Amino acid sequence: MALHLTKVAYGAQSLEELHTWFQNRGDVAKLTTRYLPKRAAEIERGGSLFWVYKHQLVARSPILRFEEAEGGKTSIVISATLIDIYPQPKRAHQGWRYLEDQDAPRDLAEGETAGDVIPGKLASDLARLGLV
16 A cells, blocks of 8 residues: 655645646656655655645645755655545644555546535535534
8 A cells, every 4th residue: 555645735825826836847846855754665656745725635746756855855756747636634734744545535536626526614614523
């Protein structure tokens, strides 16, 4: 089973803006982090970086590999393809966190939009009540 990471889409003003971050980037994008995740080998076996926006997991980017970066840091090399997922509540956090494969939300089907599933605020409120 793959292991995933979650990261807050800090600075994104909308889900559409998050998508524009990845347009015209080519095939890959790099995020710099201080440390190589201890479970990097598990992540490289099909893991993704799940994006948190407004306290919800909303999209994912497949993780391709990890590389050394300047200053002893690590680059997380991700696909510049952003895949929309079924929104799932997730508290904001600093840096990245692990997400087990069985806890990861499914991808949205072709033609399905997050708004068709459940609006973000409503999904968050329902999750807080333990109803979803």
